[in-house]
Amino acid sequence: MLAYTPHKPAIHYLNPVAWVVVELCDGSSGSQIYAAFKELDKGRIGEPELKEAFESAMDQLVDGGLVDVTRPIRPLDGREVNP
Template identity: 25%
Template sequence: MEAKFSRRQDIKIRGLPEWHSAMVFDPERPGLCLLNPTAWLVLELCENRTEQEIVSLYADLFGNRLGRAEAGKHVSAGLQTLAKWALLSLPQEQT
């Protein structure tokens, strides 16, 4: 079974479109996290989906402007950023 990613339910996300970013409050850590547009989009797409499902949705949003291979790179980088900040319910934590 392929791992599925979800965002943590206890975090609070506030979009900052004027800054092309999102601010995330994590109640388990003091302070705020500022996400770039790629990480923000990937976080929003993490709804109990596999990495490949996220890549497909991400690529579809960009249409012909971004190929699937490039979309895969963006998603992979975004997931790494989100994991670094512990904003995901990581696959090994899911039952």
């Protein structure tokens, strides 16, 4: 799959894992996205390999400017809020 970033003109090649991960990036936390990714795998790949593939894909997406990682804001009552 190819992705284009207009803010920093470039075309990026996404391998199948990165494509799945970018589809899962919906504003959820990294652990929630990883849980959804793990659920899609259904135990076919061992945990260390799956986690490595996920982290590699996230690194590719962040480095390429295709996804942003933001720090959640924690209000006084402890609930998480994403701006």
